[in-house]
Structure formats: structure tokens, C-alpha cells
Amino acid sequence: MSRRLIPGLVLLCCVALARGAPADVTAPAPSSAPEPAYALIDRPLLKALRSGGYTLYFRHTSTDFSRLDGSMKDYRDCSNQRMLSSQGRDEARAIGRAIAALRIPVGEVLASPYCRTTETATLMFGRATGANEIREEAGNNYSALKRLLAKPVTAAGTNRMIVGHGTPFRAIAGPPHLGEGEAAVLKPLGDQYVVVARITNGDWAKLVDVELEMAAPR
Numbered sequence: 001m002s003r004r005l006i007p008g009l010v011l012l013c014c015v016a017l018a019r020g021a022p023a024d025v026t027a028p029a030p031s032s033a034p035e036p037a038y039a040l041i042d043r044p045l046l047k048a049l050r051s052g053g054y055t056l057y058f059r060h061t062s063t064d065f066s067r068l069d070g071s072m073k074d075y076r077d078c079s080n081q082r083m084l085s086s087q088g089r090d091e092a093r094a095i096g097r098a099i100a101a102l103r104i105p106v107g108e109v110l111a112s113p114y115c116r117t118t119e120t121a122t123l124m125f126g127r128a129t130g131a132n133e134i135r136e137e138a139g140n141n142y143s144a145l146k147r148l149l150a151k152p153v154t155a156a157g158t159n160r161m162i163v164g165h166g167t168p169f170r171a172i173a174g175p176p177h178l179g180e181g182e183a184a185v186l187k188p189l190g191d192q193y194v195v196v197a198r199i200t201n202g203d204w205a206k207l208v209d210v211e212l213e214m215a216a217p218r
Contacts (some may be wrong), residue, residue: 031175032184035194042210045185045197049104052157054185055149055193059166060120061095061181061201062088068112070162074131078115088116091201092123098204099124102211107158110148112165121163134164142172149173152188179180 034040040048048054064085068191071080084092099106111121111128121128133144145168153160166178172196178184185197199207 012109017019030172031176032169032173032178032195032199033176033196038187038194040185040196042207043214046102046104046207046210046214049102049159049185052105052107052155052159053153053187054196055153055160055162055188056185056199057149057178058095058120058124058163058171058183059169059178059180060084060088060114060116060163061091063116063180064088066174074113075113084116085118088120088180089123092120095181095201095204096124096126098208101208105158107153107155108158109161109163111163114165117163117165121161122136124163125161128163130160135168142168145169146172149186150188150191150193152190156217171218 009213062081062085064080067080067082069081073080106125109121109125109128110131111117113130113132114135117134118128118130131148133148136142136144145164148162149172166180170177173184178198179200181201183199184195185199186193187196
């Protein structure tokens with residue numbers, strides 16, 4: 001190709017962009033994996049949680065899929081909802097004991113009004129306040145949940161605990177999907193949030209081991 005043709009090609013490209021020709025730029029897909037610049041594990045994670053200011057968004061613990069929600073009359077109709085299994089109840093109690101043993105300060109405890117989420121929160125923390133914004137109606141864009149996750153923790157030195165569902169969180173934060181009992185640790189920034197860690201059921205025991213190592217005499 002002649003070098004003299006290159007300026008003309010550049011001019012044509014500029015004209016195309018000025019006329020609104022689509023740029024071949026693909027926005028990155030949202031992901032609820034920890035943000036690399038903010039990611040925390042082990043001792044730094046434990047230290048951060050003890051300082052407070054984080055939101056832990058839990059998916060309810062393990063459930064019995066032999067019953068679904070299609071026949072439920074309202075949120076109080078537990079007999080017609082998918083409920084926690086005996087394993088799920090044990091998981092919730094174990095997570096609550098680990099959080100207490102790790103001396104992680106717990107502030108407000110919010111739960112989706114479904115029976116399985118309320119029970120999970122109560123078994124973990126001994127209390128739960130129902131919050132409809134955690135589980136909005138089908139087809140909603142979860143705008144209220146987005147605002148809740150970005151809202152700074154109001155009680156200084158504590159963490160906000162939310163027990164909800166996997167689908168709403170994935171819809172606004174992206175994959176990977178939360179497993180039953182898994183928590184995403186979020187740093188609220190007022191108008192947005194960042195994911196700093198994800199904690200599975202088994203990870204709590206590992207954090208307890210980290211705590212024991214930190215407390216061991218040197």
C-alpha cells in the first residue's frame with residue numbers, strides 16, 4: 001500500500017467516528033469475584049472485619065429442594081416454601097459460632113422475608129429484621145438492594161449482616177453464583193461497593209485456625 005494513502009484512511013476513520021460509527025469496545029462483564037485491588041484473605045481479612053464497616057451478604061444455608069415456593073400464600077407460609085434442611089441448620093449455627101469466636105462485631109442483621117433466610121439469620125445471630133428490598137418481585141432490577149449494598153454501615157465499629165438469596169445478588173453483582181451458606185464481603189462506598197472477599201462454609205473454620213495461630217505464643 002502506498003504511504004500517500006494512509007492520511008486518507010485516517011481521515012475516513014475520523015469521519016466515521018464523528019458520524020457515530022460503533023466502536024469495537026466491549027465493556028467487561030460484571031463479576032462478584034473479589035476486586036484484585038481490594039481483595040483480602042486470612043489475617044488481613046480478619047483484621048478488617050474486626051474493625052467493622054463491611055457488609056457480609058450471605059446466601060441462606062443448605063435447603064431441602066423437595067419443597068418449592070410456588071404454592072406459598074405469603075412469606076409467613078413456611079409449610080409451602082423451600083426450607084432449610086437439617087444440614088443447613090447445622091451450617092448456620094456453625095457459622096454463627098465461628099463469627100462469635102472470631103470476635104467479629106455484628107451490627108444490624110437484615111434478612112429477606114422468606115422463612116429459609118429468616119431462619120438462617122436467626123440461627124447465626126439470634127435475631128433478624130425482615131427487609132423486603134433484599135428480595136424484590138420478579139422482573140425488578142433490584143434497585144433497592146443495590147442501594148442497600150452501597151450504603152455505609154451506620155453503627156461504627158460493626159458489620160452489617162444480610163441474609164438473602166443467590167439470584168438477586170448474581171443479577172446485580174455478576175457471577176460466580178453464591179453457594180448455599182457462602183458470603184460475599186463488601187466494602188460499601190456510598191454510591192457503589194467493592195467485593196473484597198468471599199467466604200464459604202468451610203472457610204470459617206480456616207479463619208478460626210488463623211485466629212489460633214495469631215494467638216499462639218511466639
